[in-house]
Every structure is written in C-alpha cells, then in structure tokens.
Amino acid sequence: MWMMVLVFLSDIFFVLLTVPTIVMASEKEIKEIYENGMNILEDLTNNVQEIQEQLLEEILKRNAGTEYLSRFFPNGQADNQSFKTNVPIITYEDIQPYIDRIANGETSSILLAYRIIQFLLSTGTSGGQPKLIPMTAESFEKRMSDLLLSDLVTRKCFSGSDEGKSLYLYFIKPEMETPSGLKASFFTTFYFKTESFKNGLAKFCTSPIDTILCLDNKQSMFCQLLTGLLQRDEVVRFGSTFASVLARTIKFLEDYWRELCSNIRTGYLSDWIIDPGCKNAMSLILTRPNRELANSIQQICEDKSWEGIIVKLWPKIKYIHCIITGSMSQYVSLLEFYGGGIPLVSPIYNSSESSFGINLKPLSKPFDVSYTFLPNTAYFEFLPVSKDGEGKAQETWTDDEPVDLANVKLGRYYEVVVTTLAGLYRYTVGDVLKVTGFYNKSPQFQFVERRNVVLSIDVDKTTEEDLSKAIMKAKLILEPLGIMLTTYSSYADTSLTPGRYVLFWELKMKGSNDLPKLDAKIMEQCCCMVEESFDFTYKSHRKGGAISALEVRVVKHGTFDELMDFYVSKGVSVAQYKPPSCLKSEEAVMILNSGMVGKFFSPKTMF
Template structure:
C-alpha cells in the first residue's frame, strides 16, 4: 500500500463502511439469519426442526437447539467420509478449516465455502488500515510478520483440511495483498519446515532492518519463541550476513531460491552491528535495537495469549502492542478500533455482517471464574446485550454451524454506534494453554487421577492440586502443584525422584494430540511437578477468602491466574520434579 492520497481515500472508504455496518447492526443481523435459513433450511440437519416448512427467526429460536461441536460432528464426519455436503449446508464445500480448539486429540473440522471465504478475505485488511491510521509513516515501510504453515491433511472424501492461516497464506488474496509488504518472501512463509522457515524469515528481516516499521505474528506466542530462536542462532545469522552465504542446512528449494535474491553479497558492517547488539547481556528492548524504525508490534495478545504480554513488553522496550482482531476457525467476530489501547484493555467491535450472533448470559462468582448458570432457551441477540455483563458467544453461519457455542466468555465494555464492543475474558473450561494447546479442567483432572494411582500403593495421598502455564522461560511448560501426605497422618512422605518423574510422564501421556505434537516439536517443555508441604493450600484459601471468595463455595483453583497465588504455593515447595520423556 502506497502512502499519500490513495491510502487516505482507502481509509476513509473503510471507515464509511464500518460506520454503515455498526449503525445498522440489527438490520444486518436479521438479514444474515434470513439468508442462512433461506439457503439451508432444506438440509437434512435443519429440516427436522422445521416440520411445517416455517423457517423464520421465531421458529429458529424456538426449535433449533444450542449445540457444541460434538452435536454437529456426526454430520461433518459423514461429509469428510464422502457424503454430500447438502446434509448440512446448501453450498459446495471447498475444504475444511482445522481448528486447534479440541481437547480430545482430534481437531475440529469447520466447512469452508467460496462464499464464506469471500466474507473473510478482508478480515486482516480492515484492522490493518485502522492501525496504520494511528501510526504516522507506518504505511511506507515493510512488515516483519513471522508467519508459518502446518501440513495439510486430506479427508477420505478428498477434501483438504488445514489451519485457516495455512489456507489463507496460500491464497491469491494474501500473495497479492499483505505478502507484498512483508520482509519474508512467500517461499519462506510456505516452507513446511518451521525451523528453516524461521531462520530465513529472521535473516531477511535482519537484512532489511532499516526498512522494518512493524513486527507481528498471528498469535503472540510466536514472537517470544522467535526471540528465543534468535538468541540460539544469532551468531549463525551474523555469519550468513557477513559472508553472503546461506547455511548449508537450509535445504528447502523455495527458501534457497528466495534467499539467493536477497542475500546477494557479504555485509560485514551490518553483521558486526547486529553482533554487538546481540552480545549485550540484557536483551531488554532487543526488538527496538535490532529494528530501530519499528512503530508497533501487532499480534493477537488477548485471551490465553495475554500471558506473553510481559515478555513482549520486555523485548519490545516500550514499542506499543496492538491486538488487531478477534476471530476463530468458525467465524470472524470483530476488530479493535482503538489500536493504542493497552493490551489488557482491548475491546473488539463486533461486525454484524459476518455471522448471526447470540449470547448466553454467564454469571461471575466472587473468585472471578465463569460459573455456568445460563438459561439455554433464552439467549440474547447482538444488539440486546447489556453493558458490563458477561456472555458466552453463540454463532450461526452459512457453513453449517447453527446456534453453535464457541466457548469464549466475553464482557460487554461499550458500543460503537449500535454494535457492541466486547473484551475477551476466558475460554470456557480451558485452564492451561502455552501455544495452540488447550487443556480443559476435565482433561487435567483425568490426567492427574491416572498419575496418583502410582502413589496409592505407597500409602501416599494427593490431597489437592493446582497448576499454571509458566511462560517466564521459552519454551513454556505446564507446572503442577501437589500437596501430598501419608495416609492416616499429615507427615510429609519421602519423595522418590523416579516415582515422581513417572507421575509427570503419566500426566503428559494423558494429554491430547495437540499437546503431544507441540512437546515433540520443542514448542512446550517437559511438565514440572512441585510438591508442597501440608497446609500450603490452606494458606491459598486464606488468600482468596481475603479477596472476597466465599468459604462455603471455595474450591482450590485448578489453574492459577494470580502471581500472588503462585508465590504462596512456591513458598511451601519441598520438592521439584520434571518429566523425563523427550519424545512421544
């Protein structure tokens, strides 16, 4: 995108579109639902809820149940295995979008059609224009966006399934749009070997360091991992720049061809400068030092990604963090119209033309955790949500999702014209997440119950437990806190390191496919188990009660969000053990 009048006109046109969308939220929501019902009412799935053929909004609200993925999965499985898509939706399915949000080991498959992609193709462009408007000169340089793909899979029907980002990076829309302003050649982004891709993308970013005005990734977890990679490989990167020769272990043909057009000559002066920066003992502000013209960092850093904010602020050295949009494999929800908001204060303005939205009320108890007290048959429409209230979002789409519970808990923080603005609160039931992994309270409980069986023959009891995702180091890891005692007395048991490590391994082996894949790839470190002395969790309860929790309803949190709570449990630690497994 060039600067000047063209950019100004494009921005004004986009803002006019946003004004129209948000001012007519109710009308557009009605039109979206009408279009969905008109197209799909005759499908096998929906027709059974409209026995008289009356597929209007009232019949939809009265007859069609609110569902989860498990309810719709039999239909998607049939399509994946070769059945006609018309059992679920009227449009031809071009491929499946693979979601990372399943805790059962197999990712969810979300249908994608030509029509649904056309609705989403401008999804990254809208927030990009809003952001650039806030930072003078940011439309004149290049973007160091670290993008990666994951291998696609083919279903028995022949339809491909992939992550949405993998699908999007291969489209003409990306290649002729955002990709043109990236420092990374498209060949390096589409390299399936993430290590080679990371090396080449960082190398091209360093070679063009004086042109980079923004840095980013799809999710915040990628950026600290990239800095860790830079820490491990900066000497080799400098060697490549100094000699003008690409490392031999970069064997991907696309990467080598693309790099041959960029790494064209030795540049010892640049290599010496980068080396001097990286040799500094403290890497605080390393991003600003290496890319001095950077104006902002853009990445989704709300929800489970908020845990990476402190690291990004440390490495960024004061560079603003922008969380641009809120979307999922199922739908695009909204965009951040205030890019300069602090990461923890970000709200997203919902776009009423992307899907039909409903909201299930969620109460919040004294401990701050969502308590499931929804009235399932009375969800609230988009324009009827109340300021300050909490809701779980439900979507209906053209692609076969009808009154589908996303699982995200949101808080209404305001309105932009007639469209509400939401702050992401939490993922319903998910207690641990480092990257794309999402481990629920139930997953964690089942895993720990399997592991504690090892202790029972020894007369050792697990009295209570908690956990947290430790991202203070890269890669991050799950940390468990266990309070143990001997059966019949409060004596601290003698801890056998081999047995405790076995417990760690059993817990990890019980987690899902996504977790194991990330562990195998080195994106998550081995699980850590911290044993605390008897009475430590009583101190934790005292802390929460002092903050307003009810003693009668208190239960130890399965996952800790408070640094003070972690500090309390660490103060009682008497043993620390790690999973000895390195490969699944």
Template sequence: MAGESEIKETYQNFMKILEDLTNNAHELQEQMLEEILRRNAGTEYLSRFFPSGQADKQNFKTNVPIVTYEDIKPYIDRIANGETSSILFADPISQFLRSSGTSGGQQKLIPITTESFERGCYHSFLADVVMKKCFSVSDEGRSLSLYFCKPDMETPSGLVASSYVTFYSKSNIFKTSLAKFCISPIETILCLDIKQSMFCQLLTGLLQRDKVVLFGSTFASLLARTIKFLEDYWRELCCNIRTGYLSDWIIDPGCKNAMSLILTMPNPELADLIQQICEDKSWEGVIKKLWPKIKYISSICTGSMSQYIPLLEFYGGGIPLVSPSYASSEACFGINLKPLSNPFDVSYTFLPNIAYFEFLPVNKDGGGKAQVTRTIDKPVDLANVKLGQYYEVVVTTLAGLYRYRVGDVLRVTGFYNKSPQFQFVERQNVVLSIDADKTTEEDLWKAITNAKLILEPFGVMLTAYNSYSDISSTPGRYVLFWELKMKDSNDLPKLDVKIMEQCCCIVEESFDFTYKSLRKGGAISGLELRVVKRGSFDELMDFYISKGASISQYKPPCCLKSEEAIKILNSGTVGKFFSPKTMS
C-alpha cells in the same frame, strides 16, 4: 505502491462503511440470519427443525438447538467421507479448516466456502486499515509477520483439510495483497520445515531491517518462540550476513531460491551492528534495536496469550503491542478500533455482516467463577446484550454452523454506535478442580499476576506458565509450572525458597472462597509450584505441533489434561516449592 494520501482515502471510505455497519447492526444481523436460512433451510440438517417449512427467525430460535462440535461432527464426518456438503449447507465446500486443538482439547474440521473465506478476509482488511491509519504506516514500510504452513491433510472424499494460516498463505488473496506488505518471500512462508522457514524469514528481516515497520504473528506464543529462536541462532544469522552465504542446512528449494535473490553479497557492517546488539547482556528493547523503524507489534494477546504480554513488552522496549482482531476457525467476530489501548484491556467491536451472533448469559459469582446460566437458558441477540454482562458467544454461519457454541466467554465493555464491544475473558469450562472448587482461566491468570509481583524487584521475569489438577494422591492439589528468566540475562534465577513459597501463598490467597474453604478444611492440599528450565515450554509447543497443531495457531492450554504434556514439563523441572500445610 500506495502512499499516505491513498491510505487516508481508504481509511475515510472504511470509516463510512464502519459507520453504516455499526449504526445498522440490528437490521444487518436480521438480514444475515434471513440470508442463512433462505439458503440453507432445505438442507438435511436444518429441514428437520422446520417440519412446516416455515424457516423464519422465530422458528429458528424455538426449534434449532444450541450445539457443540460433537453435535455436528457426524455431518462433518459424512462430508469428509464423501457425501455432498449440501446435507449441512447449500454452497459448495472449498475445503476444511483444522483448528489448533490446543485450547479446546481436540482438533476440529470446520467447513469453509469461497464466500465465507472472502468475508473473513474483508474483516482482516478492515482491521489492517485501522492499524495503518493509527500508526501512519505507508505501503513503503514492510511487515515482518511470521507465518508458517503445515502439510495439508486429505479426507477420504479427497477434500483438503489445513490450518487457516496454511490455507490463507496459499490463497490468491494473500498473494495479491498481504504478501506485498510482508518482507518474507512467499517461498519461505510456504516452506513446511519450521526451522528453515523461521531462519530464512528472520534472515530476510535482518537484511532489510530499515524497511520493517511491523513485527507480528497470529498469536503471542509464536512471537515468544521467535525471540527464543533469535537468541539461539543470532550468531549463525550474523555469519550468513557477514559472508553472504546461506547456511548449508537450508536445503528447501523454495527457501534457497528466494534467499539467493536477497543474500547477494557479504555485509560485514550490518553483521557487526546486529552482533553488537545481540551481545548485550540484557535483551530489553531488542526488537526496537534490531528494527529501528518499527511502529507496533501485532499479535493476539487475549486469553491464555496474555501471559506473554510482559515478555513482549520487555523485548519491545516501548513499542505498542496490538491485538488487531478477534477471530477463530469458526468465524470472524470483531476488530480493535483502539489499537493503542492497554493490551490487557483490549475490546473488539463486533461486525454484523460476517455471521449471525447470539450470546448465552454467563453468571460470574462472587468468587469469580464463570458458569452458563441454566435458569435463563435463552440467548440474546447482538442488539440486546447488556453493558458489563458476561456471555458465551454462539455463532450461525453460511458454512454450516447453526447456533454453534464457540466456547469463548466475553464481557460487554461498551458500544460503537449500535454495535457492542467485547473483551475476551476466558475459554468456557477450562478449569482447575479437585473437589467442589472450579478455578477458571481468568481466576488463574489474576492469581499468578498477583504472585509474580514479588519476583520483579529481584529482576526475575515469568515468561510462561501452565497448570494441572494433581489427583494422584489424596487430597489432590493444584500444580503450577513456571518458566523464569533474569531480566538482564537468559540465566535461570537463583530460587530463594522463602520467596517461592510466598508466591505459592499469594496464588492461593487470590483464589475464591470455595477454594480457600476446601483448602482450610483439608479437602485440597497446598499448592505446588514447579519451576522449569528455559525452553521447556518450547518443548511443550513442539509436542502439540507433533500431534497436528499448527505453530501459527498454537494456543497454550491453560490447564493441562494430557499426561504426555505434563510429563514433558515434569522432565524440565529444576525446583519444587509448596504452600504451607495450612492456610490462615
């Protein structure tokens, strides 16, 4: 394995590459678009926009429309049903990636080619090099990174459709590189039973606790779920370690075989140590206590994931919380060059050699609402974004996405050489609305952040939240779901009516002028806050997983649209609180 000197050399080589990429961002973006058009201009999809055969940048921007998934779905469906992928892009299709479907409201099939996958892996490699250099991580340390696979689907044409984590975990790139850094045996990652996989990955991490230097997952929601699993199963994990025998309910052959090579003998001393840590009434800093050599926690914590930051900071006990990169099923976008920045303020430097990027200007009015600018209606390219401006990102790839609206709203926070740096703000069109009000994901997060400060002096933590617009009666109202716990225990706090009503008031006072005007005028009823029992948001995650979402890619929807999902949280409600009938 490579030592620190080799990592230093790799980092220096990477920095040379990064300097070249970011200093020549505009030129590389031009080349990227030229390459995409050269390869794909003759496809059925693109050729209709170039009747003269002149597939250059100007005609591309003039003739090719900006689209959503629904616009290209007919072509995706035709490929899934047996037509050649060349109707959409020139290179052979490897398979489809399935998006989570929890943030945008539907699962999407995104084509992937060998080249597009390899470019994405290179993006991840660059982000990994930055992390290792920043935290002086040598290859002697290991990563307890939680990965979970779902069964593949097969389209009528025989093409496979899977989540990105499943596809990546089965790839040779993973098996020959990252798998060596992961402490979890590949068999436990490929296990399709989430519970068995989680148990065995945690058991491996505890048995080899002195090797773990990184704790992570793709999204913060999964890390929160992992901690909850540890709270429920630490006694059984200790029993396995104490006796040297694997629990009988672990029946997956891969897990059993892998664990037989790791759980080889009783280790009562280690079991006693873990028991002592987990029996502590407060689990503050438990990650650091269980894995004393850990250097950072790695997970995407932007957007709806930001609600988990306080929880992970509490359990981490001062361990840096890092969002290493910004990517989606559609494309890879940027990497975090300042890993130690506040997790609420992470910016990503866009790399110009992954895809061609455009940006639709977004208006943020005085009330904080985000709306795509219709009067301008012209996207700008990577070289022409303005500091402080908000944009919705539009991507063009080698694998069949042309001027595709990803749906993410970003803000330009700076530049690294000539490449812009962006902060993720929110998902476009994810709003609460009763009348003319439009409360965005960012608006809601800020309001709840203000309100929860009242609870902190009482040792109460907000561990998860969600919302929906209740129009079952007139006038309608916003409904919030909060899951709470005590800092020094997992008990449900005693809910003081006056304090909870004050939380409701602060949330409403934090909303924009339109909301408050409609609320004062009686067009919107007082906000309702429903406190749910511990584990309710795990049940919500399980619901979306049962509908096809991957636990590794699960992004909790900020505003619930599904009646079934609302019913799940309603069934766990243990207290209801309301704002006063009128606003001052």
C-alpha cells in the same frame, strides 16, 4: 436491501485485498481508501439489528431445506422466529456426524447449500482433537473483509506505517485430505497459499513467500529472520498471528543470532538450509557479504540485557502486531520487555468457526483490549452466564433465553453462539465474553476465558481467568527482583489424596537467560499469593483438607518450547499454537516435569 449492500461491500473488500493498494497508492488514494473503509465501518455498526436479521433470513433461505435444518421446520416455515424457537443450541459433537459424512464423501448439501471448498482445523491444544469446520468461498471473503478493516484501523493510528515493510513470522502445516477429496488445514495454511495473500499482504512482508510455505519450521524461521535482519532499516511492523509465536521467535533469535550474523557477514547461507524454496528465495536476497550490517547486529545481540532488543534490531518499528488476549496474555510482559515500549496491538478476534470483531482502539493497553463485533460475518446470539459478587463468570448458564447482538447488556457476561452461512447453526464456540461498551450500536466485548478450561480437585472450579489473575498477582513478587515469568501452565494432580493444583513456571532473569537463584521463602510467597487469589470454594476446601497445598514447579529455560514442539508433532500449527493453561495430556505433563529444576509449596496450614 442490507444483503445487497453486504454483498457489494464484500466484493469491494476482496478487490482491495488482492491489490497492493496501500503501498502503491498516492497520498490522495490512501486517504480515500481509509475514508471508504471507515464509512463502511460506520454503516455496519449503525445498522446492527437490520444486518443481523437480514443475514439470518438469508441463511435460512439458502439452507432450510438441508437434511440438518429441515428436521426443525416440519411445516416448512423457516422464518427467524421459528429458527430461534425450534433449532437447538449445539456443540461440535452434535454437528460432527454431518461433518464426518461430508468428509467421507456425501454431498455437502446435507448441511448447507453452498459448496464447501475446504475444512478448517481448530488448534486442538485447549480442547483435545482438532475439529473440522466447513468453509465456503463466501465465508473466506468475509474473513478477508474483517482483516482489511482491522488493518485500516491499525494503520490509521500509526503515521508512516504505510511506508515500510512488515516482519511477520508466518508458518504452515501440511494439509490433510479427507476421503471425499476435500482438504483440511489450519486457516493460516489455507490463507498463505491463496492469491489474495500472494498478491496482497505478502508483497509488504520481508519474508519471501517460499520461506513462509516451507514445511520445516526451523528452516522457515531461520530464513524469515535472516531476511528480516537483511532489511532491518525497512521494517516498520513486527508480528505474527499469536503472541506465542513471537515468544518462540525471540528464543530462536537468542539461539541462532551468531549463525545469522555469520550468514550476513559471509554472504553464504548455512548448509543445513536444504529446502529448495528457501534456498532459491535466499539466493535472491543474500547476494553479497555485508560485514558492516553483521557487526551492527552482533554488537546489539552481545549486550548482556536484551531489554528492547526488538526496537534495537529494527529501529523503525511502529508497533508489534499479534493476538495478546485470552491464553496469549501470559506473554504480554515478555513482549513489553523485549519490545522496549513499542505498542502491542491485538487486532482482531476470530476462531476457526467465524470472524467476530476487530479492535477499534489499537493503542489500548493489552489487558484493556475489547473487540467491536461486526454484524455481517455471522448471526450472533449470546447465552447469559451467571457471575458472582466479584464479577467472576461461573460455570453454568443462567435460565435466561439467548439474546441477540443488539440486545446484550453492558457489564454482563455471555457465551457466544454463532450461525454461519457455512453450515453452523446455533453453535457454541466456547468463549466467555464480557460487554465493555458500544461503538455506535455494535457491542464491544472483552475476551474472558475459554469455557470449561478449569482446574478442579473436588467441587472447586478454577477457571482460566481465575488462574491468570492469580498468577499476575504472584508475578509482582518476582518483578522487583529482576525475575521474569515467561510462560506457565498447570494441571490438577490427583495421583495423591488429597489432590493439589500444580503450576509450571518458566523463569529467567531480565538481563540474561540465566535461571534465577530461587529463594525458597520468595517462592513460597508466590504460592501463597496464588492461593489467596482463588475463590471461597477453593479456600474452604483447602482449609478443610480436601485440597492439598498448591505446588509451583520451576522448569529450565526452553522447556515450554519443547511443549510447543510436542503439540506441533501432533499436528498443531506453529502459527496457531495456543499454550494450554490447563494441561489434559499426560505426555505434556511429563515433558514439563522433565525440565523441572525446583519445586515449592504453600504452607500446609495456610488457611
């Protein structure tokens, strides 16, 4: 029964998403769309257990006979309990040989029953090389249904947000073609080329589709910002996929606002914009000189302080829309500063492997955001993760058996495991989550950290969450002085004995892009605060001399943009770039070192 309902809901969502319903609908029709969406959400979250079990049954019904799964059902009995008993929990390395065989030309039926239409690429910035994740037409539609539900929830919170346009900064990367002929790309690249996007969301965006599909990120960024400025009085939403993209956008605006104003003032596009799609799109928008608009923008951008620059340039904006959890949380203070109090909305939690859940409280403070899992996208299991007395997630799993979505416990930490219709079976995504509540019967999770993203010199294990919390405390020392920490990264320097933690910080004054005058005593206090925030193991080894004094290396403005450019040159999409909290690449460390303007240490005898 529930599978029939899910298929029906998927069809409804797909139809709604391919039609510009919200903008062109009457007030009555808009109300009906919202009500239908909310009714569907209620159905999904009230029937979590039933939907999950039915979904797993459907996955096994389709795929139990594949080469991969049939090994675990020698008697042919592929029911839900047999699946949980016999099928092992795996990582990407376990499933990779099958994916590689498909990529090299073997039939996808060795792994799943339905045809693979595309491979999705993971970002690769946190874990090394990008992974190839199978995607089917059905799994794509499920992602779209989650996006629509999330959009409906968000719009319901902001009156008038249906009446204007979205300035969303979107970018693509060239697709790869595997020997089998199947293409591999980032999800955003695939999505922006679909009719779903072109006939749906793209119609609400200020950016013409050809500027989004431009492969030159610089030309694309310039043209998207130019169209956004030309339509500044219509923009009610500002955003992108990740907060890192918006941070990059502000930096680009700082560098190019004069040229953008010149284009608007003269009515002529800069000569270096040579992409045919961009030139054609802009010829339809930049049709005449507009001195008055250019002067208004110039007056705003010439202000010494750019605090609130987003709302000054686009005065009708209701909210900023991007992922701000996980590694993106380091950009929260930056976006709050430039946003001038505009709410930051982190709408959805997903990955290359699956869509997981949506934020039902869009007005939540950035560090309070939780995501309500939807049971129709994948079959979810959760590996309990141990925690210490301070509630910090530890490196190892407990000996407890995995639990399903309906049976997780409030306040507990888990690593999420997914089984999808697209060929992933009991696959560990690598994300550690904390249960923060329930909406009806569906759990709500707060993202904690990526598993195994750690700094370590000896037996110490400092996680992504540990590092983030420590740096957030140290930032409080700088803020009263008008100094902003715009972004950071780190690595474990073991080139000397004993080794030490090295933090890279990019700092700026609130009122300008000038590098702050760095007081050695203040910076030493920051180093101390970070170390004092670490756990007992770190402190004891630091005191015993097994770990050297922590070092903070301050880099000049724009250095982290060079780091992003490095990862983009290696194949990462700007739209899906996740700044690495802990660097594993020697080349990346060299890039940040090349921008260093000062370095500071904790006292040697701190503990």
